[in-house]
Amino acid sequence: MSGDVRVRFAPSPTGFLHVGGARTAIFNWLFARHHGGVFILRIEDTDAERSSRELVEAILEGMSWLGLSPDEGPFFQSANRDRHVADALALLGSRNAYRCFCDPEQLRREREAAERAGTGWVYPRRCLALSREESDRRAAEGKPFAVRLHVPETTVAWEDLVHGPTAVHTGQIEDLVLLRSDGTPTYNLSVVSDDLAMRVTHVIRGDDHLSNTPKQILIYRALGAEPPRFAHLPLILGQDRRRLSKRHGAVSVLEYRDQGYLPDALFNFLALLGWSPNDDREKMTRQELIEAFDLAGVNRSPAIFDLKKLDWLNGQYLMAATPESLAADLRPWLEAEGLWREEYAEGRRGWLARVASLLQPRAKTFREMVARGRAFFDPSEELAYEAEAAAKHLQGEDLAGHIEALRAAFETLGDWSASSLETCLRAVAERRGVAPARLIHPTRLGVTGGSAGPGLFETLELVGRQRTLARLDRLLGRLASRTATGRGRPG
RNA sequence: GUCCCCAUCGUCUAGUCCGGCCCAGGACUCCACCCUUUCAAGGUGGCGACACGGGUUCGAAUCCCGUUGGGGACACCA
Numbered sequence: 001m002s003g004d005v006r007v008r009f010a011p012s013p014t015g016f017l018h019v020g021g022a023r024t025a026i027f028n029w030l031f032a033r034h035h036g037g038v039f040i041l042r043i044e045d046t047d048a049e050r051s052s053r054e055l056v057e058a059i060l061e062g063m064s065w066l067g068l069s070p071d072e073g074p075f076f077q078s079a080n081r082d083r084h085v086a087d088a089l090a091l092l093g094s095r096n097a098y099r100c101f102c103d104p105e106q107l108r109r110e111r112e113a114a115e116r117a118g119t120g121w122v123y124p125r126r127c128l129a130l131s132r133e134e135s136d137r138r139a140a141e142g143k144p145f146a147v148r149l150h151v152p153e154t155t156v157a158w159e160d161l162v163h164g165p166t167a168v169h170t171g172q173i174e175d176l177v178l179l180r181s182d183g184t185p186t187y188n189l190s191v192v193s194d195d196l197a198m199r200v201t202h203v204i205r206g207d208d209h210l211s212n213t214p215k216q217i218l219i220y221r222a223l224g225a226e227p228p229r230f231a232h233l234p235l236i237l238g239q240d241r242r243r244l245s246k247r248h249g250a251v252s253v254l255e256y257r258d259q260g261y262l263p264d265a266l267f268n269f270l271a272l273l274g275w276s277p278n279d280d281r282e283k284m285t286r287q288e289l290i291e292a293f294d295l296a297g298v299n300r301s302p303a304i305f306d307l308k309k310l311d312w313l314n315g316q317y318l319m320a321a322t323p324e325s326l327a328a329d330l331r332p333w334l335e336a337e338g339l340w341r342e343e344y345a346e347g348r349r350g351w352l353a354r355v356a357s358l359l360q361p362r363a364k365t366f367r368e369m370v371a372r373g374r375a376f377f378d379p380s381e382e383l384a385y386e387a388e389a390a391a392k393h394l395q396g397e398d399l400a401g402h403i404e405a406l407r408a409a410f411e412t413l414g415d416w417s418a419s420s421l422e423t424c425l426r427a428v429a430e431r432r433g434v435a436p437a438r439l440i441h442p443t444r445l446g447v448t449g450g451s452a453g454p455g456l457f458e459t460l461e462l463v464g465r466q467r468t469l470a471r472l473d474r475l476l477g478r479l480a481s482r483t484a485t486g487r488g489r490p491g
Numbered sequence: 492g493u494c495c496c497c498a499u500c501g502u503c504u505a506g507u508c509c510g511g512c513c514c515a516g517g518a519c520u521c522c523a524c525c526c527u528u529u530c531a532a533g534g535u536g537g538c539g540a541c542a543c544g545g546g547u548u549c550g551a552a553u554c555c556c557g558u559u560g561g562g563g564a565c566a567c568c569a
Contacts, residue, residue, distance in 0.1 A: 047568060114492090115492085119493080121492095166496090172493065172565075237562075281517095302561085302562060302563090306502045360531095362530070362531045372531095440528040450529090450530090
């Protein structure tokens with residue numbers, strides 16, 4: 001084998017880290033880990049106009065949240081400009097590139113005119129016809145020039161690790177600019193120069209770079225270098241089969257963090273988008289993913305981002321987590337809602353963990369967990385009743401009397417535990433000659449404000465006697481006013 | 492317009508390289524039932540696909556050609 005595997009993820013900080021980029025990063029990372037290689041992070045910040053320090057930070061933050069720490073870097077492409085320029089000049093010296101004195105504005109107009117006419121357009125190589133002497137003379141005169149690669153008439157072929165044998169005739173490839181007339185290097189040159197300098201062995205990137213590949217291979221060859229191996233990943237599409245964009249909802253990985261998804265779940269989900277192990281495994285640990293990952297298992301067709309499945313997977317991770325770790329993860333969410341209390345970190349740690357264990361199988365995200373756990377976290381007795389649930393459960397013969405009896409029994413109950421509460425409620429129901437459900441549903445509504453949720457007795461235990469009684473009092477008040485007005489409407 | 496890529500349930504996919512084990516398997520979603528104080532979770536079952544047309548072959552989801560459909564790229568952006 002010819003040396004160790006070295007791969008890189010090379011985002012340009014012209015936007016946040018979106019799920020497509022994250023997936024590319026994950027595949028690179030997985031490939032490196034699988035082969036015991038090196039994962040390099042290179043920030044392609046050569047477009048000063050569109051790049052920003054904040055976006056660099058956002059990308060770094062997104063990667064670190066996903067646990068994608070680079071073995072080398074982050075490197076900044078802009079720092080390598082001198083080498084890029086030197087490489088371009090070397091190409092000029094070796095006659096693989098030539099000076100182009102054409103006016104960029106003029107070329108742009110020609111291109112636009114061709115586009116309006118509905119035809120393609122490539123640079124007509126006017127300056128390639130210039131003699132060496134003429135070119136040197138104009139340059140010496142100080143005339144501005146760009147440096148263009150002289151694209152030979154040939155067929156560029158490579159063995160793509162995802163697509164298999166791939167070949168493109170250079171007939172449609174124009175003599176691309178390597179150096180702009182202001183002396184700055186362009187993308188294709190910089191990428192090749194850096195990948196070469198960083199001794200990258202495998203370029204794993206999105207399908208949108210497929211058409212850049214022959215251009216870059218041409219640059220490698222002109223530089224007298226051996227190109228790396230290439231692997232092009234299918235793109236991730238939105239529900240409408242178009243390229244994923246903001247219109248499709250959350251596309252930044254940090255948005256998923258902020259919506260309450262676990263990094264391991266997103267990582268797992270993204271790893272399975274466009275790749276699968278050769279079996280039916282879905283929920284896989286990082287170690288399992290590393291062991292199973294293989295570029296040969298990458299699909300060739302684009303995949304649609306399915307939020308429902310992510311929700312399911314995240315739910316699986318939530319259910320697999322220990323209540324203690326969930327309780328710890330819940331803190332920032334509770335803080336954001338103003339529901340955090342210091343005692344949750346101390347004396348009531350166990351209580352929080354128990355609440356988390358009740359919410360665990362019922363929520364897909366942390367955000368949902370906090371929303372569903374309102375009855376536990378909210379100190380007040382003023383919970384709003386869900387209208388539909390109230391209409392359904394706050395009715396029937398002498399409901400106030402039943403609740404009154406239940407409240408009295410609860411007030412003097414010795415052991416405030418789920419099992420004891422259940423025994424107590426069932427006894428009251430029997431004494432009053434009604435089915436337990438006649439008490440259970442109104443009680444749940446009174447204590448939680450809704451009709452769905454964890455078992456009532458566990459709920460009551462954790463809500464505590466004080467709040468339970470206060471909330472039942474409020475319910476009684478509601479029932480009394482209803483009776484007073486004849487037929488009041490709940491809610 | 493030109494070039495390139497892709498094509499299995501609504502979605503993610505297994506199977507395609509090395510045709511038969513596939514009247515196509517798993518998962519998400521949806522539906523039903525079970526469990527059950529509700530909602531989940533869990534269990535059981537169901538709906539649901541080889542884009543189309545030609546070949547090659549004893550035999551094709553798998554190989555070849557074409558059509559259609561979808562996507563991407565064509566900058567002195569990255």
